[in-house]
Amino acid sequence: MDHEKAARRHAELCSILHRHSYLYYALDQPEISDSQYDRLINELSQLEKDYPDLTSSDSPTQRVGALPLDKFPPYRHTVPMLSLDNARNEDELYEFDLRIKKEGGRLDEIEYVCEVKLDGLAVELIYDKGMLVNGATRGDGIVGEQIIENLRTISSIPLRLSGNYPQLLEVRGEVYIDKESFQKWNRELEESGSPTFANPRNAAAGSLRQLDSRITAKRPLTIFCYGLGAMAGQLPDNHFSTLQALRDFGLRVNLAETKLVRGPAEVIACYHDLIVRREELPYEIDGMVVKVNDLALQRDLGEKSRSPRWAIAFKFPPRQAITSVVDIQLQVGRTGAITPVAILAPVEVSGVMVSRASLHNWDEIARLDVRIGDQVVVERAGDVIPDVVQVLVEKRNGSEVCVPLPDSCPECGSPVSKLAGEVIPRCQGLACPAQLKEALIHFASRNAMDIEGLGERYVEQLLNLGLVSNIADLYKLTQADLFRFERMGEKLAENLLTAIAQSKTRPLPRLLFGLGIRHVGVHLAKVLAQQFGSLPALEGASLDELCAIHEVGPQVAQSVVNFFAAPRNREILEQLLAAGVSPQTEAKRSGGPLAGKIFVFTGAMSRFGRKEAQERVERHGGRASGSVSKKTDYVIAGDEAGSKLEKARELGVTVLSEEEFTELLKKLEDGDDTSDTASNGTGTGGQFSLFD
Numbered sequence: 001m002d003h004e005k006a007a008r009r010h011a012e013l014c015s016i017l018h019r020h021s022y023l024y025y026a027l028d029q030p031e032i033s034d035s036q037y038d039r040l041i042n043e044l045s046q047l048e049k050d051y052p053d054l055t056s057s058d059s060p061t062q063r064v065g066a067l068p069l070d071k072f073p074p075y076r077h078t079v080p081m082l083s084l085d086n087a088r089n090e091d092e093l094y095e096f097d098l099r100i101k102k103e104g105g106r107l108d109e110i111e112y113v114c115e116v117k118l119d120g121l122a123v124e125l126i127y128d129k130g131m132l133v134n135g136a137t138r139g140d141g142i143v144g145e146q147i148i149e150n151l152r153t154i155s156s157i158p159l160r161l162s163g164n165y166p167q168l169l170e171v172r173g174e175v176y177i178d179k180e181s182f183q184k185w186n187r188e189l190e191e192s193g194s195p196t197f198a199n200p201r202n203a204a205a206g207s208l209r210q211l212d213s214r215i216t217a218k219r220p221l222t223i224f225c226y227g228l229g230a231m232a233g234q235l236p237d238n239h240f241s242t243l244q245a246l247r248d249f250g251l252r253v254n255l256a257e258t259k260l261v262r263g264p265a266e267v268i269a270c271y272h273d274l275i276v277r278r279e280e281l282p283y284e285i286d287g288m289v290v291k292v293n294d295l296a297l298q299r300d301l302g303e304k305s306r307s308p309r310w311a312i313a314f315k316f317p318p319r320q321a322i323t324s325v326v327d328i329q330l331q332v333g334r335t336g337a338i339t340p341v342a343i344l345a346p347v348e349v350s351g352v353m354v355s356r357a358s359l360h361n362w363d364e365i366a367r368l369d370v371r372i373g374d375q376v377v378v379e380r381a382g383d384v385i386p387d388v389v390q391v392l393v394e395k396r397n398g399s400e401v402c403v404p405l406p407d408s409c410p411e412c413g414s415p416v417s418k419l420a421g422e423v424i425p426r427c428q429g430l431a432c433p434a435q436l437k438e439a440l441i442h443f444a445s446r447n448a449m450d451i452e453g454l455g456e457r458y459v460e461q462l463l464n465l466g467l468v469s470n471i472a473d474l475y476k477l478t479q480a481d482l483f484r485f486e487r488m489g490e491k492l493a494e495n496l497l498t499a500i501a502q503s504k505t506r507p508l509p510r511l512l513f514g515l516g517i518r519h520v521g522v523h524l525a526k527v528l529a530q531q532f533g534s535l536p537a538l539e540g541a542s543l544d545e546l547c548a549i550h551e552v553g554p555q556v557a558q559s560v561v562n563f564f565a566a567p568r569n570r571e572i573l574e575q576l577l578a579a580g581v582s583p584q585t586e587a588k589r590s591g592g593p594l595a596g597k598i599f600v601f602t603g604a605m606s607r608f609g610r611k612e613a614q615e616r617v618e619r620h621g622g623r624a625s626g627s628v629s630k631k632t633d634y635v636i637a638g639d640e641a642g643s644k645l646e647k648a649r650e651l652g653v654t655v656l657s658e659e660e661f662t663e664l665l666k667k668l669e670d671g672d673d674t675s676d677t678a679s680n681g682t683g684t685g686g687q688f689s690l691f692d
C-alpha cells in the first residue's frame with residue numbers, strides 16, 4: 001500500500017472507530033460486536049506499525065498508557081473546582097430553595113436538575129479545538145495534579161470531540177469504578193494474595209493516581225461528565241441542555257439518572273425515588289446533587305468561597321443506626337456450625353426496618369465485645385441483613401450479659417467442639433434435629449439432588465412427624481406417609497414422590513455435593529467425581545490419593561476421609577444404595593468427554609490466551625496440536641484466522657468459532673448432563689455435534 005492510500009485508510013479507520021466508541025460509551029447503543037471493534041483496532045495498529053508517522057495523539061490506539069512519571073506536575077484550574085454544601089434533610093432542602101428564590105429575586109417555582117452524586121474522583125478534561133490536550137484532578141480546587149496520561153487510558157473519555165463543539169471546552173466529571181467491576185477486581189486481588197480495596201472510591205482514586213499509566217490502563221475506570229469549567233464558544237443557556245450538548249460531543253453523561261423538575265417538592269420526590277433504587281444502581285452514590293437549571297440565575301447567585309449558591313448535595317440517610325441487642329440467639333447449620341445472631345430492637349436503617357444482625361462467630365463477638373442489652377451501631381450496606389459494627393460501651397449500666405461459647409448444642413444438647421484454628425464451634429450430635437433439617441434441605445436443593453417441591457416447609461413436617469431421621473429415609477416415604485401432612489392432596493403427594501424417585505439417578509457430582517461433606521462445594525464435587533468416577537472408588541480413596549489431586553488441599557482431603565470413615569455415614573450411604581439411588585458415573589480424567597480429540601487453535605481469541613484454551617481442552621481429556629491434518633478433530637478459529645482455517649476447510653475438519661468453543665467448555669465445566677452423556681458415548685453432545 002502506498003503512503004497516500006495508507007493515510008486515507010488511517011483517517012477512515014479513526015473516524016469509524018471514533019463513531020463506534022461514541023455509540024458504545026456515550027450512547028450505550030453499540031452497532032457492532034466487540035470482536036468487530038477489535039478487528040478494526042487491529043487493522044489500525046498494523047497500519048501504524050507499518051507507517052509510524054500516521055500515529056496521532058487522538059488515534060484510538062493510544063489508550064495503553066505511556067512511560068511512568070516521577071511525579072504529577074501541578075495543574076492550576078482556569079476556573080476553581082468548587083465543592084458542594086450539604087442538605088441533610090428535607091427542611092434543609094426547603095431552606096436552600098427559599099434562599100435561591102430570595103437572593104435570585106424569583107417568585108415562581110425554580111427549575112432544578114437532579115443528578116446522582118457519584119462516589120468517585122472529580123477530574124477536569126481540557127479540549128482545545130475538540131482535541132483532548134490536558135486533564136487534572138480536583139486537588140484543593142485551585143491547583144490539582146496533571147494526570148492526562150492516565151485519563152487518556154479511560155476508554156469512555158473521547159480523545160477528540162465530535163459535532164459542533166466550542167473551541168475551548170473544560171469538562172468536569174467523576175471518574176469511578178462500577179460495583180460489579182470493583183467486586184471482580186477485588187476477588188482477583190484476593191486470589192493473588194494482594195491487598196484489596198475497601199470501596200470502589202478508593203479503588204478509583206488509587207488507579208487514577210498511578211505514576212505508571214500502563215497500570216491505570218488495566219483498571220476498569222469510567223467517567224460521567226456533569227459540568228463545565230472554562231468555555232469559549234456557543235452553548236445552551238441552561239444546565240440540562242448543556243448536559244445533552246456534552247453527550248452530543250461524545251462525552252459520557254448520565255442522562256438516564258438526570259431529572260429536570262420544578263420546585264422543592266418535586267426535588268424531594270426525586271430524592272425518595274433514588275433512595276429506593278440506590279442499591280440497584282450499578283455504581284456507588286452517596287446522595288443527589290440539585291442544581292439550578294437556568295445558567296443566568298446561576299450567575300446571579302454566584303458562589304461563596306468554597307461552594308456555589310446554585311447547587312447543593314442532598315445527602316442520603318445514613319446506612320447506620322443505633323439500637324439495642326435484645327438477645328443473642330444461636331443457630332445450628334447443616335454441618336453443625338453454631339452461629340450467633342443478634343436480635344435487635346427494631347430500627348430503621350437506610351429506609352428499611354431491621355430486627356436481626358449477623359454476628360458471624362465468637363471471634364467477632366469477642367472483637368466487638370457485644371453483650372445482650374448493649375447499645376450498638378448497626379450498618380446496612382447492600383445486604384438486607386445488617387452487621388453490628390460497634391458497641392457503645394459508654395452506654396452500659398452493668399446489666400449486660402455476655403454470651404459464652406456454648407459447650408452443648410442449643411438444639412439437641414449434644415457436646416460442641418471447636419477445632420484448632422477454627423472460629424466456629426460445631427454440634428457433634430449425629431441426630432441433631434437442627435442439623436438434620438438443614439442437611440435435608442441441602443440434599444434436596446437445586447444444585448444437589450434437585451428434588452422439586454421439597455423445601456423447608458415439607459422438611460419441617462417430615463421431621464415433626466418423625467418420618468425421616470436421615471437423607472436415605474426420603475426414599476422410603478409412601479403416599480400414606482405424605483397424607484399425614486397438613487394440606488396434602490393426592491396430586492401433590494404424587495408429584496413429590498415422583499420428584500424423589502427421579503432424583504435417584506442424578507449425576508454423581510450432585511450426590512457428592514448433596515451429602516454435605518465439609519469443604520466440598522459444587523466445584524470440588526465435580527473434581528472428585530471426575531477423578532474417581534464412582535462412589536465406591538471415592539469411598540476407598542486414601543488421604544495421599546486425594547492430596548495428589550490438583551485443587552484438593554489437605555483440609556478437603558482430610559474432610560473427605562473423615563466423612564467416609566464415620567460408620568454412621570457409611571450406614572446411610574448403604575441405605576441410599578439399597579433404596580435404589582444409583583448416580584450416573586463420570587468418565588475418569590484420563591478419559592474425559594474430549595478423550596482422543598485433537599484441537600488446533602488459530603487466530604486471535606479475545607476471551608482467553610492460547611495457553612489457557614489448551615489447558616481447558618486438556619482438562620477434559622483432549623489434546624492441542626500446532627498444525628491441521630486429517631487427524632485434527634476441531635479447529636478453533638479466532639479473529640484473523642489464516643492458512644490453518646483454510647486448510648481445515650479443505651480437509652473438511654469441523655471449525656468452531658470462539659463463541660462456540662466457549663459455549664462448549666461452559667457445558668463441560670458446568671458438569672451438566674452433556675459431559676455425562678458424552679462419556680457414555682450415547683448423547684448427541686448438544687448443538688456442536690461433537691459427540692456424534
Ligand code: IVH
Nearest residue numbers: 082083084115116117118122174226289308
Ligand atoms: S457538581 C460546583 N455534580 O461531589 C459544582 N459534583 O462535593 C461542584 N460529585 O467534588 C460539583 N457527582 O467530586 C457535581 N453530579 C455531580 C456529582 C458531583 C459527584 C462530586 C464531585 C465534587 C463533589 C462535591
